[in-house]
Amino acid sequence: MNPHNKSIEELKDIAAQVRRDIVRMVHAVNSGHPGGSLGCTDYFVSLYFKVMNYSPKFNMDGQGEDLFFLSNGHISPVWYSTLARAGFFDVKELATFRKLNSRLQGHPATEEGLEGIRVASGSLGQGLSVATGAAQVKKLNKDNSLVYVLMGDGEVEEGQVWEAAMYAAHHKVDNLIATIDLNGQQIDGSTEEVMGLGDLRKKFEAFGWHVLEANGNQFETLLPALDEAKAATGKGKPVMLLMHTEMGYGVDFMMGSHKWHGVAPNDEQLEIALQQLMVKHASDY
């Protein structure tokens, strides 16, 4: 059971609050990655406030709970905000993001014991392997819950992703739901310019995966896709959700460009962004 189980209207409000957190967090330290964070906000809010079964009282082993792994660790702001808003730790701690002695490292880490994080990520391409291992242990432990992992689209340029993709299909790891954030952007430009990804649906299908696609910035399309992904588990194939998002979604001047991958807004830009991210009951940290 999801501990929050919110309605779509409530999810939208939470997503706006998370987006406010994201832009404020990266603005406060003039660093961090707002673009991908904003684009994936609806996915994170869906998982933690509707889809996943878990306890906000964190334990590393997570037996009997759905697990989530973030492979593209640079979008840590959206994860930190979502975890705090979901009750893993105090939202006030978001103010320490990327600062000295913080548990909220630039990229997610376990070293400081931040609740909700099970493995460090940042160096790309490793999360699918980790999630696959965790999923296989769930099977060994006769634990029927699921393992989720998110990757960036640029990230699949890393070879390890394809090692893991081959392995998960070969070993029939069918309690695994991977998602690729298809925003079409990476640091040096569009994915098509930098390193064309080709037809990811056909590629993953050829690797033996069950592949779904959805718009990841509309709860009305994303939630049914996540339900469908869940329904596709247990059938001998790992599940891949190709999630189309817009980098910077929710803040108009950040949308549709790779330029906001790793750049923080200035004071004026922050004010404009916050005006666009209105929340019924704003509770900024």
Added chain:
Amino acid sequence: MKDFPYTEKKDTRSGFGAGLLELGRTNPNVVGLCADLTGSLKMDAFQKEFPERFFQVGIAEANMIGLAAGMTIGGKIPFTGTFANFSTGRVYDQIRQSVAYSGKNVKICASHAGLTLGEDGATHQILEDLGMMRMLPHMTVINPCDYNQTKAATIAIADHEGPVYLRFGRPVIPNFTPADQKFEIGKALMLNEGTDVSIFATGHLVWKAILAGHILAEKGINAEIINIHTIKPIDAEAILKSAAKTGCVVTAEEHNRFGGLGDAVAQVLISNSPVPQEYVAVNDTFGESGTPDQLMEKYGLTENDIVAAVERAISRKNK
């Protein structure tokens, strides 16, 4: 000089295989992963007896390390197996981020380390692995000296919470340590007490140090020989105590002279009470094809090389 009788020669990798099999029977949380080298790593007995706890990864070592990190979540104790080169150099970043920095309870078990891999040549003869693994925070680094010790170490590391690099090899060498030994991580083992020089050796060089001890005894040199099976954390107390007694040190390892046992010992000495130290190690070069014995001779890792190093160390002490 003490005698170290033995009844058979065995490979250390088989000690690993035997230890893993015993762990399979005694610890239900132990799982094995292998990257298409199950026979070479002697993991086949474990695979056969515990197929549900063995994971064939194929030729994909980066994935193997990530899988192992993930398998700790839920309480398993993964033992990964491949050659030392593919266990470290190929997957350094995966070990660094997903295992060491993440504090995962993964046991990275590496065979065919060093020159004694033999004919396959330098592509496979890693001589930098101890250094790479030593540099990683949280990592424990172990290089046992014979079959019995490798088996005991394999069993012991399952009870140690945290990442471990366990290094062993291919050649058959005298199996002289006790079959019933209790392996204590981080504890140097005194093999022969002496007064003139301290020889600190690890892995395959421990037996060479014993051979050197006999040659030295004939020359009237009374060598203290200590087996440093754990390179990290290193037994500083044992090193300092011995060095204080003998006044000079020789380190011996099947590794590049940079980053391995010699540097670990030097670091202890220089931070406390420096004494003359000589290295028996590969002199910053790659290996090549050849038989293990030919290679050990060409690259200066024989008992005679240890004897020569001892004589240099003693002459520096007496200056």
